[in-house]
Amino acid sequence: MTAPHRSGFACFVGRPNTGKSTLTNALVGSKVAITSSKPQTTRHAIRGIVQRPDAQLIIVDTPGLHRPRTLLGQRLNDVVRATWSEVDVVGFCVPANEKIGPGDRFIAAELAKLSRHTPIVGVVTKTDAATKNQIADQLVALQEVMSFTDLIPVSAVDGFQVEQLSDVLVSRLPEGPRLYPDGELTDEPEATLIAELVREAALEGVRDELPHSIAVTVEEITEREDRDDMLDIWANLYVERDSQKGIVLGHKGERLKSVGATARRQIEALLGSKVYLHLHVKVAKDWQRDPKQLRRLGF
Numbered sequence: 111m112t113a114p115h116r117s118g119f120a121c122f123v124g125r126p127n128t129g130k131s132t133l134t135n136a137l138v139g140s141k142v143a144i145t146s147s148k149p150q151t152t153r154h155a156i157r158g159i160v161q162r163p164d165a166q167l168i169i170v171d172t173p174g175l176h177r178p179r180t181l182l183g184q185r186l187n188d189v190v191r192a193t194w195s196e197v198d199v200v201g202f203c204v205p206a207n208e209k210i211g212p213g214d215r216f217i218a219a220e221l222a223k224l225s226r227h228t229p230i231v232g233v234v235t236k237t238d239a240a241t242k243n244q245i246a247d248q249l250v251a252l253q254e255v256m257s258f259t260d261l262i263p264v265s266a267v268d269g270f271q272v273e274q275l276s277d278v279l280v281s282r283l284p285e286g287p288r289l290y291p292d293g294e295l296t297d298e299p300e301a302t303l304i305a306e307l308v309r310e311a312a313l314e315g316v317r318d319e320l321p322h323s324i325a326v327t328v329e330e331i332t333e334r335e336d337r338d339d340m341l342d343i344w345a346n347l348y349v350e351r352d353s354q355k356g357i358v359l360g361h362k363g364e365r366l367k368s369v370g371a372t373a374r375r376q377i378e379a380l381l382g383s384k385v386y387l388h389l390h391v392k393v394a395k396d397w398q399r400d401p402k403q404l405r406r407l408g409f
């Protein structure tokens with residue numbers, strides 16, 4: 111009897127520089143390609159898809175969890191937690207060659223709340239950069255921070271146990287068919303979050319005039335061909351009536367310009383990349399009362 115096919119979502123969490131991206135690439139097996147096709151099953155950014163004969167493992171991205179200092183910081187943390195609670199398995203990454211610190215403990219405390227519903231796999235990364243004793247000590251130390259369903263040391267650089275990690279993650283997925291067509295590797299950056307940032311900026315100062323009339327869609331995100339540190343983002347800002355369009359645009363479009371500038375700065379902070387924001391205002395008549403429009407706007 112062959113094993114049932116499994117499919118589902120995983121994400122890696124951990125302090126910056128703990129090797130999450132490199133590990134994702136090692137698991138996926140080739141550089142993550144960017145396609146424009148929008149996944150239907152998740153609103154989160156897809157980092158890569160591990161295609162195996164027996165399983166499809168979709169690795170999603172989360173922005174880092176921070177000690178929140180601002181409302182936006184709290185919002186971002188909410189997004190992170192929402193992602194964690196929607197995946198089938200979480201990998202908590204801690205490098206073998208660095209002492210476990212307060213940053214790791216902060217994340218572990220958050221993850222512990224999740225562990226009743228979601229399996230958490232402890233991943234000791236960068237084993238190639240540590241001695242056998244260091245690795246053993248780190249496994250013990252990590253186990254003392256919180257309890258895991260599995261604990262595994264890996265190296266994305268020399269490939270040590272990458273296959274085994276893939277097996278462990280897959281074993282935690284539910285049975286199910288492929289969710290994406292073969293060969294499709296998708297990377298949808300935080301489109302939902304970007305739309306939220308634009309909406310926030312647009313509502314600043316005019317909340318009373320445009321209570322709930324604004325919706326934002328992110329139509330496309332592309333990398334500039336001639337430079338890899340610049341993203342072009344096309345977003346539409348929908349209002350319900352022509353009169354509201356004037357409010358959003360402001361005198362000679364000045365208001366929209368400043369909304370765009372505010373949103374751009376926040377998006378750049380979020381993505382860690384320079385951004386050119388192409389922002390267009392459109393009227394979608396009475397969209398709040400039109401189910402078809404609502405669906406199109408992501409509600």
Ligand SMILES: Nc1nc2c(ncn2[C@@H]2O[C@H](COP(=O)(O)OP(=O)(O)OP(=O)(O)O)[C@@H](O)[C@H]2O)c(=O)[nH]1
Binds near residue numbers: 133174237239
């Ligand atoms: N020696 C060694 N270095 C690694 C390994 N994996 C990642 N690195 C290095 O560690 C650094 C951080 O790796 P990333 O994969 O970018 O880490 P990350 O956790 O995704 O970082 P953030 O995006 O900042 O959260 C890079 O310089 C990598 O080359 C590994 O298995 N062994």
